[in-house]
Structure formats: C-alpha cells, structure tokens
Amino acid sequence: MSRERLFLFDTTLRDGAQTQGVDFSVEDKRQIALALDRLGVDYIEGGWPGANPTDTAFFAEPPPLAAARFVAFGMTKRAGRSAANDPGLSAILDANADGACLVGKTWDFHVDVALEIPRGENIDGIAESIAAVKAKGSEALFDAEHFFDGYEANPDYALACLRAAFEAGAGWLVLCDTNGGTLPQDVYRTVSAVKARLPDAALGIHAHNDIEQAVAVSLAAVDGGARQIQGTLNGLGERCGNANLCALLPTLLLKEPYASRFETGVGREQLAQLTRVSRLLDEILNRAPGRHAAYVGPSAFAHKGGLHSSAVAKDPRTYEHVPPQTVGNARKILVSDQAGRSNLLARLTEIGINLDAKDARIARLLDEVKRREFLGYAYDGAEASFELLARRALGQVPDYFEVDGFRVIVEKRHTARGELVTVSEASVKVTVGTETLHNVHDSRNGPIDALDRALRKDLGRYSGYLSDLRLVDYKVRILTSGTEAVTRVMVESADGQGARWSTVGVSENIVDASFEALTDSIRYKLFRDGAA
DSSP: OOOEEOEEEEOTTTTGGGSTTOOOOHHHHHHHHHHHHHHTOSEEEEEOBTTBHHHHHHHHSOOOOSSSEEEEEEEOOOTTSOGGGOHHHHHHHTSSSSEEEEEEEOOHHHIIIIIOSOHHHHHHHHHHHHHHHHHTTOEEEEEEETHHHHHHHOHHHHHHHHHHHHHHTOSEEEEEETTSOOOHHHHHHHHHHHHHHSTTSOEEEEEBOTTSOHHHHHHHHHHHTOOEEEEBGGGOOSTTOBOBHHHHHHHHHHSTTHHHHEEOSOOHHHHTTHHHHHHHHHHHTTOOOOTTOTTTSTTTTEEOSHHHHHHHHHOGGGTOSSOGGGGTOOOEEOOSTTOOHHHHHHHHHHTTOOOOTTOHHHHHHHHHHHHHHHHTOOOSSOHHHHHHHHHHHTTOSOOOOEEEEEEEEEEEEEOTTSOEEEEEEEEEEEEETTEEEEEEEEESSOHHHHHHHHHHHOOGGGGGGGTTOEEEEEEEEEOSOSTTOOEEEEEEEEOTTSOEEEEEEEESSHHHHHHHHHHHHHHHHHHHTTOO
C-alpha cells in the first residue's frame, strides 16, 4: 500500500523568533533555513516582511533553498481598507517568496472585542486577502487563529471563516490552537468535524504548548484528517513554545501507525541529521542543548543505573525505544555512585579504554568514583572529568602543566570617565616543562572569567591548542548549608568545531572549585587534540 503524504511547515524563523530572549540575525535565519531545507522540510516560514528590518532584509535576499517552499507571514487586510490599499498586506504580496501564510480571526469573540468590526466584514476581509495572494500567483495558506476556541464557541462562524478562505483559493486551511489549551481528544473531534464539512479542503494544524500537549495535539489532528503540521525546532515559540518538530519528526517516521500510513519529505537518511540540526539552533542561540529533550537531548539515551546499563549492553532494546543513531544521537553510559562494574566497563569502552572485567584497577576506579561523589563530585554530568580521572589512574594523561598558585582580586572603582565599575584581576603562576609563566588578566565579567582568561593567556607550547576554546555554560550548586558550605561547579566548554564537554570541581571555596573545573577542561582539550 502506498503511504499518504504529510507536509511539514517550519515556523522557527517567525513564531520561534517570538520566544523570550531569542533574536535572530539575518545570517542566523539563513543558516537555519538552509539546514531545514537539507533536512527535508516542505515549507519554511521566513518571517514577516515589512514588520521589522531583519525580516525585510531576509526577504530581500532569500536563502537559496533546494526543495523547500519559502513562505512570508502576515495578516489579512485591515478593516476599512481594500487589499490593494493596505501597506502591511502589500509587503507580504510583494515579498520574494513562494507563498504567503495569512492569519485571520475565526473566533467571534476576537472579532467583536479585538477588531471591533461586524463579523461579516471579517469574513469578507479573509476572502479578499486570500484572493489577492492568489492573484499574485503565489500559494495561499490561511492560518485560522484561535480556531478551536472559536469552533467551541460558535462552530458556524468559525466554519464560515474557513469556507471563505477555501473558496477564495487557500491551498491550506491551518487550524490554530493559539492559546495552547485544547486537549488532544477535543482537537481530534473538531478536525474530524471540519473535514466532514469541508471534505475537499487541505487542513493543517498549528499547536502551541501551553499545557505540554502540542506534539500530542498535532498527532491527534493528523488522526482527524490534517495533512500539514506546523512546528518549530526544539519547540521554540511564544510563551511555552510551539509543537516541537524534533519530537514530531521521528515519531512520524519511526512510530506506528504513522510510519506505515504516512511519508514526509524527510527520509531515514535525513532523520539521522536531526540531532545536529537541533544542536545547530542551540549553538546559534548560544545556549546549552535541552538535556532531557526527547530523541535529540544529550540525556535522551543516557543510562545511569547499573541494571539498565548491563541490560543495554546485552540488547539495547531493553531500555531504548528506538536506536539513538536513527536520529543522529548517541548512547551514553553514565558513571556515578549508583553505577556498578558494568556501567564502568561500558563507559571505559566508549572512551576507548578496554580492560578485562577482572582487572583489579576496575574495582579501585569504581571505589574512587564513589568516594569522590560522596565528597560532592558528579560524573554523570561531567564526562570529560571522568575520562581524565580514569586515564590518570591508568597513567595515560601527561602532566601538561603545573599550577603553582593563583590570586583573584575584585575591586569596585571609578574609570577615567567617572563610571563606577567592578573589575576582577586574576594572576596565575604556571609551570610548563621547565618554563614558569606568570599571567595576569583584568575582566569586568567576574572573577571566574578573569581566572579563565589569565590561565589561557599563555601556556607556552600549548597555547595554540586553546585558541578556539570557550566557556559556554557555568553552573554552581551549594551542597551543604552554612558559611563553610561545599560548592560544586560544573563547566561546559566548546571548541571551534562545535564539540562540547563538561568538567566538575568541588571545594569549600567557589573560586577554587571553578578553577579545578577550568583546568580539567583545558587538560581534556589538550589530551583530546593529541598535545604531546
């Protein structure tokens, strides 16, 4: 039996850009659009031309997409104007794009309260705006805003809005759960009813994640007859986000009944790029990947319990619902005070250390891990520090450098311009071979940044290895209370090739704990890059 086609519509660059703290540049948008095109997404919504300088510039020189259709977003015409005399709509119609997705009101409550126009005038505006897109020779999509709330309140009016768009030439009628509060079973019932009333219309779903149901809502809509799914990479979007394409895509391709019933523009080969595309977005946003994200998260296939790790070593299907490589991810065997010998052996094998299970060093290393975790270290989230610990025990890590001492001074002072600023000055004395170096660095970004930069300022013959090293995340946890509290610091680092690794430090002194994690990070990079 041939499978039915599902179409994927990505709105990361438009709806995702409304995420708090997210501001894409034109180059950011270009990179993401090209990655989505290579992935096999059918539609890429580039933004709202005319609404802001970034989107206007992006549409002035669109990315060279190989297969995906490039779509402009905007509103139906404003009340009291014709489609030809609305500057906002004109910017959409004149955009360098393959299609236009116009959002219009379908909830009578919004028409009465927000637009304050007669309901019939709203319907006429939808039809006129869609017709204007078609007259330009572009593909027209209608985003039925607040559709599920509108259908519940007044199904006849909500359907009349859809019918007007369809009869005016809309190729897709996208039903939007704009407030994100509709349950999957209600979405299924409504989409099924709409499909029965408008059997010739192509329906889509646009779900928000305000009750953590956007993926389930999207799948329910497909069950009800929708054949286009809108969503974003990593679930970006306003408030709680949109339907997460990084969860939807593998579910559609790998889970039944969807895998047998449907096909998408994304094949199994492209699906294996999914984790990389997800991490690309995080890298552009300068944030750590969501550790527990389904399918693509760093912990999505991580195993900590000894019983689990032992079973996975025999057959991964015991504790993994899909093979991690199908989505471009990887299995992780974690080592902690809950781990057994099987965890440790599996983790050592992953990093290229093959020891006999009866080797006495296995028991000693496991005891050392548990002793250090009792002191506050955590190796299940600091894989680089664990690898250094294991290799040191086996005599495999050179003593690249020796820190003879460090000092940090924090001072609040006035600049020459009279500004009151806080400056941290760090000095580090380090020995590399027979050479002793004394590095000093000032920073307005705090004592840890000053220490990090002072340490890396000059490491003699190793400095070249560190030119692309950067600190991307820094976390502090107080393990015990009181003025003598023990502090654990986790540092995540990255290099110019996009590799990331985490290290840990523990001390009663937060600066000392931070410095331990920083030096571990540097030593790990030197070892990984083959420094002699």
